[in-house]
Amino acid sequence: MILASSVFEWLATSPWANAMNGPEWAFPVVQSLHFMGFALSIGTIAIVDLRLLGLAARKQTAAQLAADLAPWTRAGLAVMLITGFLMFSADAVRYRVNPSFQFKMTFLALALLFHFTLHRWATGARVAPLTARLAGGMSLALWTAVVGAGRMIAFV
C-alpha cells in the first residue's frame, strides 16, 4: 500500500494534475467534457438497453442499434475515461479515500466488464427475450449506480 499511495502522490504532482489545478476554468471545462462524454456513452448504451427491454426503437433490432452506435459509444467512453482520469489526478490522494469515489470505481469496472462481455453477447446473439431483458435492466442499473455515485462524490 506504500507503493500505491506514492503512485497517487506522484499522480497529484504530475504535469497534467498541475494543469488541472492551474487556471480556474480548467476543472469546470474538463468536467463539462466528462458530462458530454458520459451522455454520449451512457446515452447510446441506454438506447440499446431500452431496446433489449423491448421499450424503445422496436423497429430496429438490438444488434442493429448496438452495431450502429458502437463507434459513438466508444468515443464517449474514451472522453469520459480520459477526463475522469484528469479530474482524479488533480486531487488523487483525496479522491482515493472518498467512499463514493471507491463505490463509483467499483461499479464502473463492473459496468465496463458487463458491457464488453454479457451485454455484447445479449445484443449480438439471438437470445431469449427474458435474457435480453435481464441484460438491458442490468446494464441500466450498473450505469445508474456509476452516475449516482459520481454525483455523491462532492457531498461525502
Added chain:
Amino acid sequence: MTIVSVLEWIESTDLSTTIREGALPYPIIGGVHLLAIALFGGMVLATDLRLLGWAMVRQPVSDVVRQFRRWKQSGFVLVISSGLLLGWGEPLKLFRSPSFWIKMALLILVGVHALVFQNGVYRNPTRLDEALTPRAKLAAALSLILWAGLIVSGRLIAYDD
C-alpha cells in the same frame, strides 16, 4: 413585491430548506438530473447525429426521429422537473449566477429551435428518408451546439460564487 423577496420566500419554504440542508435530497435530485441528461441527452445526440448522416445511417431517419420522440419528451420533463427542484433549493444563488442566466437564455433558444424546425424536420421526417436536407442538418448542428452550451453553463453554475 420584488423578485428578490419572492426568491427569499421560496428559500424560506420547508421544501427549499430540506433540499438545501438535508444530506440526501440535493445529491439524489442532482443524480436524477444527471441521469436524465445521459438518457435524454443521449437520444438528442443520436437523433442529431442521424440527421447529420453521421450515425445509424443504415436506419431510416423517420424511424430514429419517431422512435426517440417520446423518450426525449419524457427525459425533458425529468430534466426540467429535477432542475426546478434543485433551483427551489437555492433560488437566490441562482439569481446571482451569470451562468444560470446563460443557461436559461439557451433554454429559451431550445424552445425557439423547436418552433423553427418542428414542421420542417422533426414532425415530417419521412421526406428525409430519401435525402437529408440542408435544413435538417442545420437543425441538428444547432441542436448539438445548444446541447453542449447547456451542459457547460449548467456545470459552471457551481463555480459562480
